[in-house]
Amino acid sequence: MAMMPRMELRQGQSLVMTPQLLQAIKLLQLSHLELQNFVEGELERNPLLERDDGADPPAEANGADGPLAADAESFARAESLNTLEGMEGRLGTSLDNVFPAEQPSAARSDAAGTEMLPVIGGSYGSSGGSFEEGAEGFESSLTAELSLHDHLSAQLDLAVSDPGDRIIGRHLIDAVDDSGYLGEPVADLAARLGVAVARVEAVLAVIQGFDPSGVAARDVAECLAIQLRERDRFDPAMQALVANLPLVARRDFAALKRVCGVDDEDIADMVAEIRRLDPKPGRAFGGSAAETVVPDVFIRAAPDGSWLIDLNPDTLPRLLVNQTYHARVSKSARSDQERAFIAECLQTANWLTRSLEQRARTILKVASEIVRQQDGFFAHGVEHLRPLNLKTVADAIGMHESTVSRVTSNKYLTCSRGVFEMKYFFSAAIAATGYGEAHSAEAVRFRIKQMIDEESPREVLSDDAIVTRLKAGGIDIARRTVAKYRESLRIPSSMERRREKVAMALGGR
Incomplete structure (x- = not known):
């Protein structure tokens, strides 16, 4: 068969993943903290984007390109209950105004009652004091928690005078984790510093004598042994006990008595002594700051037995496109490159605001369907949790399973039973x-x-x-x-x- 070039015309369908579509998909799976970091970066890169401070935007801020502001509060008011129409059972439909922002102050206090969930966080200056009243500034209450690294470094400066040993000690302290254990093998550290292992071991022995007791140990057995030596309780029987900690964990006292060569009373005293030790000596010092889980959705019970589903406005960035500034810089553009840059910024800004709004709508849809499917859980508890998979929710709201999976990743909802990740409600x-x-x-x-x-x-x-x-x-x-x-x-x-x-x-x- 002869091979020759020829031209053919074919018709087909394909999905083109444009940068805007990739951005919208990426925004779906971001947590609210990751979304805030992403938005901060866009605010720095795009001069047409600006943060909505909550005031009424000027008329020039809204153009003919569609919704340019992802206002979380107004969006939540428009969508919170409309998506719940047709729900059966306890999940009824309520068309009353359930948003405190639209009620008088007296009505808000009465409607909230004891079932209102507290919003995590709070406004600044809510303590009641002020600078004008002579109260001390908030700077006076700021304190720096002492870290384990700083605590050990201060003791190293007093215990070691040789400059070389101090350098070795600094590296050893840097290798100690928040729990107080040495996270790097001594041989590797010695090879990296180009010194003998024996010298590193000698400096490590000095650090292991620092406060807190048991710090810089390589495993649990060594940590407990250091503390027992300081208490003068590391006799041969206790050595055998520390060497057989798995038996202690299994509470196999018969085997422990044989290994240690003691009777019932002695083994009980030895185990009690072990329990009084601290297996994580570094936890008393400040480590990495723990991040508080902030829910993306609020679930509240209505008086008529239905469920009120609200988006958390604190987790939804509110952005505006400054059309006035765009018109000004467009007129002053001198080259095609500048005009192309301005047009790209406008397109990116418009797409980002639309993507944020679509993300909020999708989260609300998925959360509403989860509440409808798991009505028994919210009403009666975990014993009434039903089997649920991504396909069931995706078919109900007309979306793809992958979209539901992205929406439920790193998203949380709060109800009267606590804070739960959305994926918690999907069970085999x-x-x-x-x-x-x-x-x-x-x-x-x-x-x-x-x-x-x-x-x-x-x-x-x-x-x-x-x-x-x-x-x-x-x-x-x-x-x-x-x-x-x-x-x-x-x-x-x-x-x-x-x-x-x-x-x-x-x-x-």
Whole structure:
């Protein structure tokens, strides 16, 4: 067959991932903190974007290109309850005004009642004091928490005088994590500094004598051994006990007595001594700041039994496109390059505001469907959590599964039962015995924990016994599944639990 070039005309469909579409997809899966950082970067790069301070924007700020402001409060007022029409059961439809911002102050205080959820955070200056009243400024209350690194460095300057050893000590302290353990092998650190391992070991021995006791240890056994030596309690029997910490964790006192060569009373005293030690000596000092989870959606119960779903305006950036500035700089553009830059900035700004608005709408839609599907959970608790997958929610709201997956990633909702990640409500199904309705895996996990918490020392439930009880309750589950759920809850086996309960009973006597 001869090969020759030729021209053909074909018609087909393909999805073109434009930069704007990629940006919209990226915004969906960002948490509110990541979204704030992204918006801050866009504000720095794009001169046409400006932050909405909450005041009424000038007429020039809105052009003919569509919605240019992603106002979280007005958007939430327009969408919070409209998406809930047609919900069955407890999830009724309420057309009343449930937004405090549109009610008089007296009505807001009465409508809130005891069911209003507190908004995480708060406004600045809410403490009631002011500079005019003679109160001290907030600078006087700012304190710097002492870090473990600084605490060890101060002791190093006093304990070590040799400059070379001080450098080694600095590197060792830098390798200590927030829990107080040495996170780098001594051999690697010695090779990196070009010194002998014995010299690094000698400096490490000095640091291990610093406060807090047990710091700069390489493992738990060494940490406990350092603390026991300082208490003069590291005798041969205690050495054997520290060398067999897995037996202590399993509460295998019979094996511990054989290893340590002591009787029942001595092994009880030794284990009690171990428990009084601190396995994480560095946690008393300031580490990395913990981030508070801020919910993206508020779920509240209405007086008529329906659910009120509001977006959290604090997690939604509000941006405006400055059309006045755009008109001014467009007239002063001197070259095609400048005009192209201005046009690109306008297009990017318009697309970003639309993408933020679409992101908020999508979060509200997904959250509303989750509430509709998991009405039993919000009304009665985790035992009534239903099996749910991404496809069910995606089909209900007319979106793709991948979109729902992105929306529920790193997003949280708060209700009267606490703060939950949206993915928490997607749970696998456990078949029911007979022709009953399937059970949620999370609800089954809760039942297993409840059974184990209620067991007595004389009747510790094995995995087989838990399976029998669950099947009697209409849940068809295998033993290996029960074991997997129990391990995910960090609950020890029945044998370990029996030993622990017996030890506690003997200790109570």
